[in-house]
Amino acid sequence: MSEIAPVVDAAHAAPFESTDDYREAIERMRAAAAAYYAGEDIVMDDATYDALFARVAATEAVHPDWAAADSPTEVVAAGGGVVGDVVHSTPMLSLGNVFDEDELRVWAARLEKVIGRPVAGFTVEPKIDGMAIAARYVDGTLVQVATRGDGQAGEDVTAQARAVAGLPGELRRPVTVEVRGEVFMTDDDFTKANELRVAHGGAPFANPRNAAAGTLRAQDRAYVAPLSFLAYAVHDLPEGEGLTHSAAMAAIADLGVTTTAGSPAGMPQCTTVDELVTAVTALGALRGKLGFDIDGAVVKADAPADRDAAGSSSRAPRWATAFKFPADTRTSTLTAIEVQVGRTGVITPVAVIAPVQVGGVVVTSATLHNFDDLVRRDVRVGDTVFVRRAGEVIPEITGAKLDERAADAVAFTPPEFCPRCGGEIDRSQKRWRCMQGRACGAGESLAYFAARDSMDIEGLGDKVIRLLIAAGMVTDPADLFTLDVEAVAQLDRMGATSAGKLLANIEASKAQPMSRVLTGLGVRMTGRSMSRRLARHFGTMDELTGATVEQLQNVEGVGPERATTIAAELVELAPIIAKLAGHGVNMVEPGIVPASERAAAAATDPSERLPLHNEDGSQMIVVVTGSVPGLTRNEGNEAVERLGGKSSGSVSKKTQLVVVGDGAGSKAAKAEELGLRIMPSDRFAALLAAHDAGESPTLDDF
Ligand code: IVH
Numbered sequence: 004m005s006e007i008a009p010v011v012d013a014a015h016a017a018p019f020e021s022t023d024d025y026r027e028a029i030e031r032m033r034a035a036a037a038a039y040y041a042g043e044d045i046v047m048d049d050a051t052y053d054a055l056f057a058r059v060a061a062t063e064a065v066h067p068d069w070a071a072a073d074s075p076t077e078v079v080a081a082g083g084g085v086v087g088d089v090v091h092s093t094p095m096l097s098l099g100n101v102f103d104e105d106e107l108r109v110w111a112a113r114l115e116k117v118i119g120r121p122v123a124g125f126t127v128e129p130k131i132d133g134m135a136i137a138a139r140y141v142d143g144t145l146v147q148v149a150t151r152g153d154g155q156a157g158e159d160v161t162a163q164a165r166a167v168a169g170l171p172g173e174l175r176r177p178v179t180v181e182v183r184g185e186v187f188m189t190d191d192d193f194t195k196a197n198e199l200r201v202a203h204g205g206a207p208f209a210n211p212r213n214a215a216a217g218t219l220r221a222q223d224r225a226y227v228a229p230l231s232f233l234a235y236a237v238h239d240l241p242e243g244e245g246l247t248h249s250a251a252m253a254a255i256a257d258l259g260v261t262t263t264a265g266s267p268a269g270m271p272q273c274t275t276v277d278e279l280v281t282a283v284t285a286l287g288a289l290r291g292k293l294g295f296d297i298d299g300a301v302v303k304a305d306a307p308a309d310r311d312a313a314g315s316s317s318r319a320p321r322w323a324t325a326f327k328f329p330a331d332t333r334t335s336t337l338t339a340i341e342v343q344v345g346r347t348g349v350i351t352p353v354a355v356i357a358p359v360q361v362g363g364v365v366v367t368s369a370t371l372h373n374f375d376d377l378v379r380r381d382v383r384v385g386d387t388v389f390v391r392r393a394g395e396v397i398p399e400i401t402g403a404k405l406d407e408r409a410a411d412a413v414a415f416t417p418p419e420f421c422p423r424c425g426g427e428i429d430r431s432q433k434r435w436r437c438m439q440g441r442a443c444g445a446g447e448s449l450a451y452f453a454a455r456d457s458m459d460i461e462g463l464g465d466k467v468i469r470l471l472i473a474a475g476m477v478t479d480p481a482d483l484f485t486l487d488v489e490a491v492a493q494l495d496r497m498g499a500t501s502a503g504k505l506l507a508n509i510e511a512s513k514a515q516p517m518s519r520v521l522t523g524l525g526v527r528m529t530g531r532s533m534s535r536r537l538a539r540h541f542g543t544m545d546e547l548t549g550a551t552v553e554q555l556q557n558v559e560g561v562g563p564e565r566a567t568t569i570a571a572e573l574v575e576l577a578p579i580i581a582k583l584a585g586h587g588v589n590m591v592e593p594g595i596v597p598a599s600e601r602a603a604a605a606a607t608d609p610s611e612r613l614p615l616h617n618e619d620g621s622q623m624i625v626v627v628t629g630s631v632p633g634l635t636r637n638e639g640n641e642a643v644e645r646l647g648g649k650s651s652g653s654v655s656k657k658t659q660l661v662v663v664g665d666g667a668g669s670k671a672a673k674a675e676e677l678g679l680r681i682m683p684s685d686r687f688a689a690l691l692a693a694h695d696a697g698e699s700p701t702l703d704d705f
Pocket residue numbers: 095096097098128129130131132133134135184185235236263301320323325
């Protein structure tokens with residue numbers, strides 16, 4: 004994968020140009036669905052499947068005559084060879100998808116139109132990323148469990164399902180009922196399952212969904228891997244006629260079955276679409292903290308009258324939809340495995356991958372955790388790998404697609420010696436460490452600190468640094484400020500004069516601006532100009548180290564991946580920063596008012612407000628699309644910053660202003676669709692000119 008993989012945008016998907024391409028997409032989707040339901044290694048990641056689905060649907064809208072009867076838009080994705088012989092009491096349907104707030108609003112409006120009245124109420128529950136089953140209880144005893152299969156008939160998995168937590172063998176009362184829901188593996192159970200599998204000589208599962216599907220369908224296994232169940236629907240509940248969904252789920256929870264409503268995600272009830280948006284957003288924020296994988300929220304009409312009035316298509320009910328979260332697992336190609344040595348000497352393998360969007364962020368590198376894990380997973384350069392990013396955490400590689408591995412792929416060999424200093428490695432713990440510890444990287448970090456672009460300390464070259472480290476006088480940059488002139492004078496070929504000069508230069512460097520201190524600290528993913536930008540934005544080291552990942556993204560050129568890394572690096576560097584400050588090193592950028600003071604001033608005093616400040620002093624989110632007269636693209640973005648705004652690359656509901664110039668394309672169209680504030684680029688240029696001329700223009704003047 005050399006390009007950035009597509010992001011799903013169902014509303015703007017491009018139709019296929021030929022019937023051949025359309026058919027081929029359907030075939031690829033069928034193959035992927037078959038592997039998915041069989042619990043085999045994933046052939047296609049969810050986001051790619053959803054993107055193809057959107058294109059197939061878009062094609063059918065433009066060319067209804069091409070529509071194939073077996074199109075995935077018409078039928079529940081079939082499990083190919085895995086369809087079994089248990090016929091479902093009523094078809095097990097799939098769900099339609101929405102991908103953002105706007106699409107959710109469109110869905111709700113359409114539902115109201117179909118039923119001809121406002122929806123009485125909605126429920127919101129987690130969309131569990133597992134395997135759907137139907138479980139039949141007769142007089143309170145579990146008698147049959149079947150997978151979804153092709154929606155009409157599924158495979159009998161009764162024996163395997165008996166060990167599933169949350170699906171009791173006996174209900175609390177002798178009721179005859181069918182419960183439907185998802186069998187899945189919790190994160191903890193996934194770890195246990197993989198340990199068991201590896202201990203039995205197998206390759207680890209790539210992800211919990213795969214593990215759940217594989218375990219549920221495996222008939223003769225030498226070990227039992229733990230599975231869980233959460234119900235999301237019930238059929239034929241005695242006296243269940245007329246019950247709302249929420250009441251019916253409460254009734255089966257009362258019989259002893261675990262339900263989505265009873266999970267930590269809960270099942271909020273909403274009456275308005277605004278409430279739905281809040282509930283879905285809240286669930287999105289919980290993702291990654293639930294202890295099991297969810298890939299979205301399921302929104303359902305709660306009242307049976309609304310459901311009956313809405314009905315279902317052959318594929319999915321109209322009274323429910325899945326609000327899909329950005330895929331947290333994608334596939335990409337592993338281009339290299341780098342071995343990094345951290346400041347404290349910790350040695351870690353890091354995956355370099357072809358750029359791919361995961362969880363809404365472009366990811367180019369991911370952690371491989373530790374060498375034991377890497378050897379166990381047997382991930383090799385050239386492999387197609389699964390890249391997972393849950394929430395704000397550092398992306399990780401969870402496994403490789405073994406069926407696509409090149410025959411000549413070479414297994415990775417962990418280093419024998421520290422790749423930085425060549426010293427011995429301490430392998431006594433999972434996290435390997437250079438025996439030299441902090442001293443291992445000291446030469447490199449001191450040279451960086453003293454360099455011309457950083458603290459510019461004359462006389463502190465590589466040779467002197469080596470002598471200082473060898474004499475045990477320094478292990479980190481802060482130690483430079485505790486050097487004793489007489490001890491330094493004793494070093495090989497030093498003498499009193501050179502030592503005196505060196506210490507005077509070190510002392511003088513304490514007055515360097517904060518941007519140079521920051522450059523000298525060598526924060527990963529920042530260089531000289533980014534350090535300068537960070538310093539100029541925050542003004543003081545305290546403000547910078549106290550900034551959240553979100554606040555860091557207010558700096559031009561800092562996206563989510565860089566912001567996460569910078570925040571983590573600053574935490575790691577905190578002890579050294581504190582030591583430097585303690586020795587009197589300047590931690591302020593001259594001439595810059597700290598970000599918090601600027602915001603506070605703009606909030607209280609309108610004359611302090613820049614044209615692109617909001618009333619509360621925060622930065623307006625601005626997208627520039629097309630050309631701005633007299634400015635390059637980069638200058639256009641810088642102009643936004645200069646005027647107090649935050650420049651963003653994509654238009655969404657959150658965008659507050661869209662500057663539209665010649666050559667603007669879909670972003671301008673989307674801005675209009677969303678009803679956003681739009682400003683022609685020549686007026687933006689005039690606003691900038693007025694601001695640069697020292698006037699105090701406001702946005703409304705233009
Ligand atoms: S309701 C007729 N609720 O998602 C409505 N489905 O993509 C049937 N799923 O086939 C589905 N969590 O396997 C529903 N809380 C939930 C769900 C859920 C996961 C699965 C289910 C369904 C698939 C559709």
